[in-house]
Amino acid sequence: VHPIYKNNEHNTIAMRSGNLDASQSYIPRINRKAGAGVHTWLDNPPYFLPGAMPMLIINTMKEPLNDKRFRRALATAIDYMALRKFAVSDYTDQIKPGLIMPTALEGKYINDEDLAKYGVKLTITDEKERVETVKQMLSEAGYKSVWNSDGTLDHMENAKGEKIPTMYITSPNGWTDWEAMVTIAVEGMRKAGIDIREGFVDGGSYWPAMGLGNFDLIMHKPVADVTPSLPWSRFNEIMASRDWQPLGAWAGTNIGRYNQPGTEGFRPEVDKLLSAIPLMKNADSIATAYRELNKIFMEDQPSIPLVYLPEQFYEFSDRVWTNWPTEKNPYAPAQLPWVASGTKTLWNLKLAK
Numbered sequence: 417v418h419p420i421y422k423n424n425e426h427n428t429i430a431m432r433s434g435n436l437d438a439s440q441s442y443i444p445r446i447n448r449k450a451g452a453g454v455h456t457w458l459d460n461p462p463y464f465l466p467g468a469m470p471m472l473i474i475n476t477m478k479e480p481l482n483d484k485r486f487r488r489a490l491a492t493a494i495d496y497m498a499l500r501k502f503a504v505s506d507y508t509d510q511i512k513p514g515l516i517m518p519t520a521l522e523g524k525y526i527n528d529e530d531l532a533k534y535g536v537k538l539t540i541t542d543e544k545e546r547v548e549t550v551k552q553m554l555s556e557a558g559y560k561s562v563w564n565s566d567g568t569l570d571h572m573e574n575a576k577g578e579k580i581p582t583m584y585i586t587s588p589n590g591w592t593d594w595e596a597m598v599t600i601a602v603e604g605m606r607k608a609g610i611d612i613r614e615g616f617v618d619g620g621s622y623w624p625a626m627g628l629g630n631f632d633l634i635m636h637k638p639v640a641d642v643t644p645s646l647p648w649s650r651f652n653e654i655m656a657s658r659d660w661q662p663l664g665a666w667a668g669t670n671i672g673r674y675n676q677p678g679t680e681g682f683r684p685e686v687d688k689l690l691s692a693i694p695l696m697k698n699a700d701s702i703a704t705a706y707r708e709l710n711k712i713f714m715e716d717q718p719s720i721p722l723v724y725l726p727e728q729f730y731e732f733s734d735r736v737w738t739n740w741p742t743e744k745n746p747y748a749p750a751q752l753p754w755v756a757s758g759t760k761t762l763w764n765l766k767l768a769k
Contacts, residue, residue, distance in 0.1 A: 423590035434735035438752050440728040442593040445505045453735040457750040458743050461506045465750050466519055467642040467727030469650065470594065472585060472601065472633045472720040473626075473672045477663050480572075480580060481632060485557035487717040490633075492536045493550045493608040494601045495543070499723055503596035508723040511538055514710040515650055517724055522647045525706040534714040543607070550608035561609025572611045584615035587635040588622045594635045597722050626671055629663040633720075636671070642727045648693050651709050654719050655686050674718035686712060728755065737765045 419436065421427040428443045430436035432452045443449065446456055446463055456463045472490075480486040496511050512518060513535020516526050540546040554561065558575030572580040587598045598614050605612045612632075617625070625631050638653040639646070657675045661667040675683055689705050696702045730750040732740045741748040741761055751758030753765075 424592040431731065431733055434733055436733065437737055438732045438740075440730065440752055440755075442504075442591070442729055443731055444592070446731065453733045454731060455734065455740070455742070456729075456731050457741075462508055462724075464507055464726035464729060466508070466517060466724040468637050468639075468725050469515075469517060469721045469723070470597065470635065470637045470725060471722055473631075473636045473654070474633050474674075474717075474719055475629060475631055475663075475672055476718055477629065477673045477676075478632060480559065480574060481583070483557060484716045485553065486559065487720075488536050489550050489553040489557065489559075489608070490605060490610065491538070491717055491720045492540075492553060493546065493605040493610060494538075494720070494722070495546065495604045496538050496722075497541050498600045498604075499597055503600050504593055504723050504725065507725060511721060511723060513538060513714050515654060515713045515719075515721065516647045516706065516710055519724075521642065521644070525647065525703055525710070527707050527710070530707060530711050530714070534711050536714070536717065546604070547608045550605075550610070554609060561611075563609075569606050569609060569611060572609065580611060583610075583612040583632040585612065585633045585635065586615045586617060586622065586625055586631040589616045589618055591635075593725075598635060601720075601722070627666045627668070629661075629667065629671065629673055634671070636719075637725075647706065648690070651706075651713070652690050655709070655713065656690050657682075658687055658690075672718050674716070683712060683716075726750070728752065734768060736768055738768050739764055739766045 421430065424441050427436065427439055427441040431439055431443060431454050432449055434453060446454060457465055474481050474487055476482050500506060500508050500510070509518070512526065513531045514526065516522050518526060537549065540549065560573045562570045562573060564570045574580055585598045585602060587594045595616060602612055602614050626634055626636065639649040653669045655674055656669050657677050659669060660673065660677055663673065667673070675686055689709050693702060693705050696705065728751065730752060734740065747764060748758055748760040753759055753761040
């Protein structure tokens with residue numbers, strides 16, 4: 417039976433009380449639920465196997481979000497330590513610049529020298545240092561923050577002295593982990609002088625806004641399936657301009673409208689690399705191509721990766737059923753019994769005594 421809950425909180429209550437046997441919803445601080453019989457694949461942080469990269473997709477058609485210098489300042493303003501500790505309960509390792517995850521599947525394509533040279537600083541833990549760094553980035557790009565007498569942010573202005581409208585981060589209501597990530601991101605950005613607010617909406621508004629480009633920034637988890645296509649499929653969804661669509665037309669990929677063909681800043685090498693990689697057989701050539709793609713992503717920052725989370729949250733209760741697959745008992749993958757080869761679990765569960 418697949419019960420439907422109002423939100424993640426109600427789902428968590430059902431798991432903790434033993435009324436729900438398995439779930440793929442976000443449950444905060446799952447290590448504290450072990451006494452109630454709630455467990456996951458790993459006993460220790462990050463508790464889940466990483467496989468997806470929730471991020472803020474930036475609408476690059478809107479000012480000032482069409483300025484990569486401004487986008488890089490946005491990415492730098494976020495407290496990634498707070499995201500890890502408070503938004504996702506330590507379910508992620510430290511995020512790295514770029515669009516490649518440091519996993520066994522794709523981590524071999526990460527070049528640490530490039531991260532240091534082209535990536536924004538994501539490891540600043542001192543708030544004062546982070547705020548001053550972002551303020552300097554904004555100033556160098558020609559943007560000015562206007563503050564009230566009580567120290568709160570009033571608005572921003574561009575290089576022409578024109579007021580920049582308040583920006584919003586669109587995210588679904590009730591997705592508690594995403595809500596927490598957005599709140600922390602907004603807090604960091606506003607402290608650094610960026611006029612932005614949370615924009616929580618229901619699903620009926622969220623999905624059309626994403627496809628039609630009716631947003632400033634929007635929470636999204638691209639290509640969550642862990643397959644050998646990674647990281648190509650993630651780069652393709654975020655950066656490909658082969659099927660580029662204007663605002664108001666439905667876009668299935670590149671919802672941020674990055675790298676518009678025919679414009680002055682168009683980078684044709686992005687699509688060339690995306691077309692070439694699937695046909696490459698030489699490992700060194702593939703690594704070189706991904707290195708170039710990742711460098712372009714870091715330079716242009718069309719989206720802001722926030723955390724590394726599992727493909728699907730794999731959580732189970734052993735109050736009624738036992739012998740769930742885990743790292744110590746890996747007879748099936750970290751997938752729920754109704755997902756792909758996770759169905760093998762159904763033939764191995766045992767009633768608790």
